[in-house]
Amino acid sequence: MKLNLISFELCPYVQRSIIVLLENDIMHERTYIDLSDKPDWFKKKSPLGKVPILETPSGILFESNVICEYLNEISGSKLHPDDSFEKARNRSWIEYGSGILSLISKLYNEKDEGLFFEHYDEIREKLDLVTQERKGIYFNGEKFMIVDAVYATIFRYFNVIAKYSSLNIYKLKPDIKDWRNSLFKRPSVEGAVINDFDEKLLGFYLKRKSYLSSLLKKV
Ligand SMILES: N[C@@H](CCC(=O)N[C@@H](CS)C(=O)NCC(=O)O)C(=O)O
Structure with a gap:
């Protein structure tokens, strides 16, 4: 499954998503953008105009918590307690x-x-x-x-x-x-x-x- 995280170099919300990707050994690409000069394609893709967004074969996800939960769920949910x-x-x-x-x-x-x-x-x-x-x-x-x-x-x-x-x-x-x-x-x-x-x-x-x-x- 091809995943692409649209990112900004200094963003802590992007970092939490990357950590979850790396902890789960999930193959992915990252596309870094400049938030002070947002590309037009980004404005079309990001409903809030914010990073991170995750491009998946099924569509776009936004909000880092949602992205982290999704990545965790598709990898066996080991990054949350079971209880x-x-x-x-x-x-x-x-x-x-x-x-x-x-x-x-x-x-x-x-x-x-x-x-x-x-x-x-x-x-x-x-x-x-x-x-x-x-x-x-x-x-x-x-x-x-x-x-x-x-x-x-x-x-x-x-x-x-x-x-x-x-x-x-x-x-x-x-x-x-x-x-x-x-x-x-x-x-x-x-x-x-x-x-x-x-x-x-x-x-x-x-x-x-x-x-x-x-x-x-x-x-
Ligand atoms: N609640 C959002 C917050 C994301 C956020 O605030 N991202 C900042 C960068 S760290 C952003 O893209 N800001 C848009 C801008 O600077 O125009 C999330 O958790 O993903």
């Missing part, structure tokens, strides 16, 4: 992760120092809370699942901030750091982004001319 309550609980925390992604965009656009640290503390508290739900090296224990893919993409933002500034969200939070470290040992997580992702995300952060931009410098 209905646990599966629903995972989905709850996946939604929570998407909420954190919205806060992250507030964070990198914020110009005011005080408000920046308000967003930062809110994100740190939320990450602390979800980390307390973790039952082992991964969210559900010893098995990596979709919920882990979602948080890996969140941690990647803070890895880059810690690399290019003195702001390190993991410093006072060893549990969050442990989860991050377990996730970044997975080839799927490593392989979900382009080689020069860190530099490109740094460039994206710097362009915002926000408070975060002022903290970052190239090393």
Whole structure:
């Protein structure tokens, strides 16, 4: 079955889909587009004008959660717990992760120092809370699942901030750091982004001319 994921290099929702593709060894192609210059063919294919979209022989799918669920289902459903309550609980925390992604965009656009640290503390508290739900090296224990893919993409933002500034969200939070470290040992997580992702995300952060931009410098 031929699958093509329409992608954007820096998108965390694309990354979660790629992680699920890689975890399931699903053969696929990826077509990267520039969101600031969307091709006409993309506008016709994507009902929301957003990535990711998944082209399948049966048609187009959009919304990363739906794409991840579909990819998981066609591969034996191993990236969700079997138990209905646990599966629903995972989905709850996946939604929570998407909420954190919205806060992250507030964070990198914020110009005011005080408000920046308000967003930062809110994100740190939320990450602390979800980390307390973790039952082992991964969210559900010893098995990596979709919920882990979602948080890996969140941690990647803070890895880059810690690399290019003195702001390190993991410093006072060893549990969050442990989860991050377990996730970044997975080839799927490593392989979900382009080689020069860190530099490109740094460039994206710097362009915002926000408070975060002022903290970052190239090393
Ligand atoms: N809820 C959507 C969110 C996807 C999303 O926001 N994608 C962003 C890139 S990360 C996008 O395509 N934005 C459109 C734009 O920038 O014009 C999903 O989970 O797939």
